[in-house]
Amino acid sequence: MIGYVLRRVGGAVPLVLGVATIVFFVMNLAPGDPSSLYAGPGVSPQALEEVRQNMGLDAPVHVRYIRWMGAMAQGDFGHSLARGQPVRDVIRDLLPNTLLLSGTALALAFLAGILIGVLQAVRHNTWIDSSLSGASLFFYSIPSFWLALMLILVFSLYARNVWGWPVHFPASGMTSVDHAWMTPWEQVKDRAMHLVLPATSLALVLAGGIARYTRTSMLEVIHQDYIRTARAKGLPEWRVIAGHALRNALIPVVTVFGLYLPLLFSGTVFVETVFAWPGMGKLVVDAIGQRDYPVVMAGALVFAVMVVVGNLIADVLYSVVDPRIRHG
Amino acid sequence: MSNDSRPKTFLIVLIPLLSLIGCGDGGERTFAALPAFCQEVMRDMDRFLGSFEDPADGRYGGTAVVGGIGEIPGGMNSLVSADHGAAQHQIFVNQMTLIRFDEAYDPEPYLARAWDVNEEETEVTFHLRDDVFWHDGHKTTAYDVEFTYRRATDPETGFPNAAFWAHYVPGPDGIEVVDSFTVKLEMRPHAEALDPWRALAIMPRHLLEDVPPGELRQHPFGERCSVGNGPFRFVEHRSDESWAFERNPAFPEELGGPPFLGRYVYRVVPEPSTLLTDLLTESVDLYLQPTADQFPRIEDAEHLRLLTFPFRDYVFAAWNSRRRQLEDPRVRRAIAHGVNRAQIVEAILGGSGSVANTGVPPFHWAYDEEAVDALPYDPERARELLEEAGWVDRDGDGIREDADGVRMELSVRYNTGNQERQEIAEIMQSQLRRVGIEVRPRAMEWATLVSEITDAERRDFDGFILAWVTEFKVDDTDLFHSSNSSAPYGWAGLEDEEVDRLLEQLQVTVDREDALPLWEAYQQRILELQPFTYIYFRERGAGLNERLRDVHMDARGEWVTISQWWIPEEERTGRPLVARSP
Numbered sequence: 026m027i028g029y030v031l032r033r034v035g036g037a038v039p040l041v042l043g044v045a046t047i048v049f050f051v052m053n054l055a056p057g058d059p060s061s062l063y064a065g066p067g068v069s070p071q072a073l074e075e076v077r078q079n080m081g082l083d084a085p086v087h088v089r090y091i092r093w094m095g096a097m098a099q100g101d102f103g104h105s106l107a108r109g110q111p112v113r114d115v116i117r118d119l120l121p122n123t124l125l126l127s128g129t130a131l132a133l134a135f136l137a138g139i140l141i142g143v144l145q146a147v148r149h150n151t152w153i154d155s156s157l158s159g160a161s162l163f164f165y166s167i168p169s170f171w172l173a174l175m176l177i178l179v180f181s182l183y184a185r186n187v188w189g190w191p192v193h194f195p196a197s198g199m200t201s202v203d204h205a206w207m208t209p210w211e212q213v214k215d216r217a218m219h220l221v222l223p224a225t226s227l228a229l230v231l232a233g234g235i236a237r238y239t240r241t242s243m244l245e246v247i248h249q250d251y252i253r254t255a256r257a258k259g260l261p262e263w264r265v266i267a268g269h270a271l272r273n274a275l276i277p278v279v280t281v282f283g284l285y286l287p288l289l290f291s292g293t294v295f296v297e298t299v300f301a302w303p304g305m306g307k308l309v310v311d312a313i314g315q316r317d318y319p320v321v322m323a324g325a326l327v328f329a330v331m332v333v334v335g336n337l338i339a340d341v342l343y344s345v346v347d348p349r350i351r352h353g
Numbered sequence: 354m355s356n357d358s359r360p361k362t363f364l365i366v367l368i369p370l371l372s373l374i375g376c377g378d379g380g381e382r383t384f385a386a387l388p389a390f391c392q393e394v395m396r397d398m399d400r401f402l403g404s405f406e407d408p409a410d411g412r413y414g415g416t417a418v419v420g421g422i423g424e425i426p427g428g429m430n431s432l433v434s435a436d437h438g439a440a441q442h443q444i445f446v447n448q449m450t451l452i453r454f455d456e457a458y459d460p461e462p463y464l465a466r467a468w469d470v471n472e473e474e475t476e477v478t479f480h481l482r483d484d485v486f487w488h489d490g491h492k493t494t495a496y497d498v499e500f501t502y503r504r505a506t507d508p509e510t511g512f513p514n515a516a517f518w519a520h521y522v523p524g525p526d527g528i529e530v531v532d533s534f535t536v537k538l539e540m541r542p543h544a545e546a547l548d549p550w551r552a553l554a555i556m557p558r559h560l561l562e563d564v565p566p567g568e569l570r571q572h573p574f575g576e577r578c579s580v581g582n583g584p585f586r587f588v589e590h591r592s593d594e595s596w597a598f599e600r601n602p603a604f605p606e607e608l609g610g611p612p613f614l615g616r617y618v619y620r621v622v623p624e625p626s627t628l629l630t631d632l633l634t635e636s637v638d639l640y641l642q643p644t645a646d647q648f649p650r651i652e653d654a655e656h657l658r659l660l661t662f663p664f665r666d667y668v669f670a671a672w673n674s675r676r677r678q679l680e681d682p683r684v685r686r687a688i689a690h691g692v693n694r695a696q697i698v699e700a701i702l703g704g705s706g707s708v709a710n711t712g713v714p715p716f717h718w719a720y721d722e723e724a725v726d727a728l729p730y731d732p733e734r735a736r737e738l739l740e741e742a743g744w745v746d747r748d749g750d751g752i753r754e755d756a757d758g759v760r761m762e763l764s765v766r767y768n769t770g771n772q773e774r775q776e777i778a779e780i781m782q783s784q785l786r787r788v789g790i791e792v793r794p795r796a797m798e799w800a801t802l803v804s805e806i807t808d809a810e811r812r813d814f815d816g817f818i819l820a821w822v823t824e825f826k827v828d829d830t831d832l833f834h835s836s837n838s839s840a841p842y843g844w845a846g847l848e849d850e851e852v853d854r855l856l857e858q859l860q861v862t863v864d865r866e867d868a869l870p871l872w873e874a875y876q877q878r879i880l881e882l883q884p885f886t887y888i889y890f891r892e893r894g895a896g897l898n899e900r901l902r903d904v905h906m907d908a909r910g911e912w913v914t915i916s917q918w919w920i921p922e923e924e925r926t927g928r929p930l931v932a933r934s935p
Contacts, residue, residue: 057800073841076511080565104571107426108592109433111571117386118592174626182630195620196630199594202418212554301622303593 037333041326048325052318053086059106074339080106094237102318112323120327122199123304127289129220130227140234146247149267158229165233170295173226180222194222223300227292231285232346238281275346283339288333391578394489398586401490405602415920416616416902420628420637423619424593430575431554432504435513437822443554445912446598447581451479451550454909458825460547464555474542474863481534484605487557488586495536500558502528509566517549542863545826551826557900584612584916594619613919632896640896641911645703651896661693662906663716664893666822667709669885671844675758676815683742685883689728691735691788692781698889701776709887713827716908718865727880735788746789753789762791764816769796774818777888807841830856833884845884852878900924
């Protein structure tokens with residue numbers, strides 16, 4: 026197993042480097058020069074040249090590529106052109122936020138998706154099945170930024186200002202302004218409250234798809250002979266479903282886990298913007314607009330690594346749900 | 354096969370999540386995550402400012418939260434930042450300028466308690482206050498001014514507002530420290546010679562002297578641990594999330610003393626709808642620059658008030674006069690006559706703005722009232738002008754051609770995602786079609802647009818729609834002087850002797866009385882030549898929660914009165930701010 030993981034990690038290195046290289050050259054092909062974005066009117070050509078030199082933009086593209094590769098090999102991502110800060114610091118600030126948001130969304134999505142899918146399969150061809158099918162198709166088809174705005178409208182604005190609900194959720198940010206003055210328990214609660222809407226809007230979209238996969242796969246499994254055997258043994262129904270059917274039904278769903286990661290990360294771009302959640306998605310999109318090459322490169326690397334790691338986790342999960350698949 | 358492995362799988366996912374939720378900040382300030390430079394200066398600031406008592410007046414205390422859609426790029430480092438919000442925080446919140454403008458936009462003392470200019474207008478001497486401390490306890494002196502000036506004029510720094518120094522002698526020769534609180538600068542006579550000293554925040558020499566100018570942009574000072582001398586001290590910056598400042602208890606009494614607010618937080622909320630919700634649900638007290646379609650929502654809410662004030666930015670369509678279709682000024686005047694700009698102000702701004710005719714803003718002393726009706730909406734006049742210039746519809750398709758059969762077809766660019774400019778382009782398209790000009794709106798990604806229009810060798814555009822912010826010192830030399838027609842901002846490619854002469858004269862005419870006729874002549878000439886179709890000066894808006902008192906905004910900026918903002922004790926929300934141990 027450990028040998029397998031190591032081999033997979035080794036195989037991922039050229040993949041990640043390839044992604045980085047493509048992103049580097051595509052970025053540099055796009056017209057636009059950061060120095061002209063950061064210099065105001067009246068700047069002399071000499072000063073502009075100084076800015077370009079300060080930013081390391083005076084060298085030809087291939088020289089910059091080699092320099093960048095060399096620096097990266099030493100763990101140096103350079104300085105953000107737009108922010109002036111080391112890229113490492115910016116990512117250190119923002120990556121945990123994105124992991125928290127997407128991790129929570131992923132957990133919620135799988136939890137809800139699997140539960141709904143199982144429920145549908147068990148109550149196959151009833152009104153529960155068809156109404157849940159309709160709901161999951163609805164969430165699967167709507168864009169997440171629209172859903173995000175609707176959640177804000179209902180659960181922040183109307184819940185507080187119109188209906189006066191006892192519970193309403195903050196529309197933006199990760200913490201309240203007076204977070205630092207809260208007790209540790211209040212701080213956890215404060216963070217969780219801020220997490221609810223963004224994580225839900227990401228999770229709902231994913232959960233719809235997961236529910237549909239689970240339902241199909243469950244329906245197939247439920248008619249197998251070993252399920253009939255389990256029932257014949259006199260096992261209670263919940264053990265038949267949870268212990269025997271679900272475990273086998275989850276194998277294709279685990280595949281979805283790997284496939285959904287890139288989808289999840291592209292979803293964070295919108296959701297982070299709408300909920301003012303300071304994270305990697307918005308960072309990288311802003312950086313592309315600002316031609317902030319070092320940030321774009323580092324961001325692309327981080328996302329590539331996360332997708333590779335996510336797929337690795339999916340493969341490891343295979344062997345957890347299906348003992349027949351063992352990686353030697 | 355046992356069932357036990359499933360719960361474990363979920364635990365694998367949940368444990369890291371819970372641990373992330375749990376990592377709170379604690380009540381104490383810790384600087385461990387900051388660079389070494391910052392750890393030291395943050396401790397110094399806590400030590401120095403912690404030694405002052407808070408005043409007893411009931412207005413003191415409370416937190417005001419301001420929400421804006423953008424970060425503050427460049428932060429508190431006035432030597433490298435080119436952003437409006439950054440400059441505003443530097444000059445009104447965290448740092449100080451030598452002079453500031455009063456409500457009539459006349460200079461008044463600030464860090465400099467007095468100044469004198471010699472008779473020939475070639476030397477200005479600033480006498481500094483001797484009671485202003487940097488937030489770490491060092492005194493602000495003439496050496497700080499000298500340091501700031503040297504760095505700002507050093508090309509290696511890449512100071513973005515190089516035009517500030519057009520009338521000064523750059524580098525160490527241009528400035529002389531007379532004594533610790535007196536500094537003398539050499540200059541050439543100019544109408545608004547002191548303007549840079551209103552706009553440039555002074556930086557602390559004792560902290561930044563050893564930083565090579567080329568590395569100032571990357572120094573943590575501006576983003577992570579600014580040490581200012583203004584009414585608010587820096588506390589914390591979280592990337593893409595917030596900036597926090599607290600009252601500077603050492604701010605001189607004579608300048609109004611420490612501000613009333615205990616804490617001021619700027620929050621970044623990129624989506625306007627979310628920010629409006631935050632304002633309506635009282636998560637932010639002040640929403641800067643709401644979109645015009647949100648104005649009614651703000652006005653209707655009981656606890657909110659909409660502030661509007663004229664500002665210095667205008668939206669315009671620039672025309673590339675190097676193009677065959679646009680080389681004749683009559684064509685460019687026809688465009689102005691053919692577009693109903695008053696209607697655009699109504700439709701897009703809901704009336705909160707005024708039609709622009711030149712780049713001189715309506716509140717400016719040199720604003721020419723007579724220019725207002727110079728180019729009214731008059732399609733008939735537009736057609737006449739086009740005809741005079743030889744543009745006639747020769748093939749009956751409704752679009753004019755010249756004698757060689759070149760079609761009057763203009764591609765007009767704007768940056769993708771800018772709804773306002775897209776609508777302007779579309780209105781121009783439909784209205785100009787009626788006078789025989791075909792406009793093709795074209796959206797472009799921002800950086801690509803900037804590079805296409807500023808690259809002097811290509812200038813591959815007919816026209817584009819953009820906004821421009823002027824300083825109080827209006828100077829169009831970069832835009833319209835013929836010597837700049839191949840510099841990055843010489844978009845229009847204007848080459849006109851009279852414009853050159855007027856621009857040059859305006860620069861050296863100190864007396865406003867003498868300058869007025871020149872300004873008038875200049876504005877008339879620009880109306881005639883129409884290098885740009887000026888569209889409008891927008892009024893800026895802000896949504897304000899009424900619990901935040903004494904907020905006043907004008908063309909000087911949004912934060913101009915932040916020292917006087919206060920919140921009545923009974924209307925404060927959130928936890929009371931207890932001083933944290935350093």
